[in-house]
Amino acid sequence: MKRKLFNFLALAVAIALLAIGCQQIQIHRTATAPTPVNIKLSGWGSDPIEQKLLKQVLKDFEVQHPGIKVKYEVISDQYMDVIKTRLVGEAAPDVFYLDALEAPFLMSQNVLEPLDAYITPEFDLSDFEENLINSFKHDNQIYGLPKDYSTLALFYNKKAFTAAGLTSSPTTWDELRTYSKQLATDKNQDGRIDQYGYGVIPELARQAYKIGAFGGQLVDENGYATFASEAGLKGLQLVVKQYQKERSSAQKSDVGTNSGSEMFGQGKVAMVIEGNWAIPFLKETFPQLEFATAEVPSINNKKGTMVFTVAYVMNKQSQHKKEAWQLISYLTGKEGMEKWTATGFALPTRKSVAQKLGYDKDPLRSPFLAGVDYAMPWQAGKYPAAIMNSFDNQFVSALLGQQPLEQAMQRAQQEANKLIKAME
Structure with missing residues (x-):
């Protein structure tokens, strides 16, 4: 009987020691495990x-x-x-x-x-x-x-191109303007254009490369606005002329849409210059639309686009x-x-x-x-908001014919530089 009791106690002690050992090992592991x-x-x-x-x-x-x-x-x-x-x-x-x-x-x-x-x-x-x-x-x-x-690329409606007898995308801005006239349609014969040839987005983010096409710059080495130079105005004048005189382009506000992608997807314009983000949007929102893309047409014999x-x-x-x-x-x-x-x-x-x-x-x-x-x-110095806001407000005004382009851009440049000086 004593021997059995001794064996039982020995076993109990061994189990207790084993439990303590395991606990100590666990505590040690917990203590040394690296915290993420x-x-x-x-x-x-x-x-x-x-x-x-x-x-x-x-x-x-x-x-x-x-x-x-x-x-x-x-x-x-x-x-x-x-x-x-x-x-x-x-x-x-x-x-x-x-x-x-x-x-x-x-x-x-x-x-x-x-x-x-x-x-x-x-x-x-x-x-x-x-x-x-x-x-x-x-x-x-x-x-x-x-x-x-x-970057930006040209999106064009394949069915509209076929209907107008166009077999390839325009490679120069002059061609784009010619195509735009051919693509503009008046389906109801009521004098209103149902489909414009081209959708213009007047913000500086979409117009800056046109300023650069003739050697213009957005800002100088000191960060001040310089987009109203003679060279910069040459590129912008192309946009104004197409919109005002040729009347073959439209803004999103002209056709009741919220973006360039939307006016293109709805068939309000046959061409638009947009970013890669427009591809999934168009495929999902307008699955029946047949469209293609091409590089942005060259201006002044120079290839150009924006990169974001x-x-x-x-x-x-x-x-x-x-x-x-x-x-x-x-x-x-x-x-x-x-x-x-x-x-x-x-x-x-x-x-x-x-x-x-x-x-x-x-x-x-x-x-x-x-x-x-x-x-x-897409960069415009250390104070881009001053550059963008001043440009966008005045360029839309020039596009609508409310003031001459040169006057609008000079005002925008002066306005931007006044703001920049105050922030320095």
Whole structure:
């Protein structure tokens, strides 16, 4: 009996010791297990499908980097105002979107982390479109890596072209104007044009390359507006003449629509110059529409278009720069970029990814890729709002014939430079 009791006690002690040992091992493991680093990524709201796609790419990143957790924040209103306020208050996210238009100001404020020291040869910087990287360079340093882009291209209605006896897209602006006259139709014979040849979007973002076609510039080396030069006016005059005298083009307000894509999709215009974002919109909203794309017609024997791009940038005050770089390098690396741009909502900024996805051979998307080398980056100095708002207000006035073009542009330039001087 005593022996059995002794054996029982020995077994109980052994079990207790084993339990204590296991507990200590568990405590040790818990104590030494690395706590994931939390970093924040901020961007603006976009298409729900794009949002879903980005969240999936971020999940893939976390799987490959188990020591990092990414909190993705959508700033749906007044994005840049929010970011600037947080940067001043040292509460900005670790990584955030930065549009090329806003980049010159932020790059000059010493609030962004230069990325040159993080970029290794394996990252293959040369794979990026040079024109896009240059939009995020300041004082010979790189402050952002572009995540996607779009140039502008000509969209044209194939049925309307066939009906007008046109067999190919226009390659020069003179041809576009000639085509526009042929494409304008009055189906009801009531003197009202039912379909205009071309849809004009008067904002500076769509007119800047015309200013550059004759050697004009948006801003000078000091950041002051200079778009009212004689060279700049030559390009803009083409738009005014077509709208006022030839009456073969229309604005969205003339035909009761909200965008260039919409007036084209509804058949109110047979041609429009739009970005890559119009392709999925037109396919989804107007599935019966037969359309094609082509490079923007040349002006003054020069090819021209605009390029719009957005980069991932790092907050200089980030407490987790190593992890922030890992996120940026994944999202803009070959694997992450392929996942992000595979649906065609956005175009990849890496040449190898564009080729792998076949966009350089895609009939609808290849004109956008062709334009990136000669495109004018959408930037207008450190104070772009002053430039844009002044131009847009006065150019519409000139387009409507309320004042001569030269007078309108001189007023816009003076107005913009007065605002810039006050902000310096």
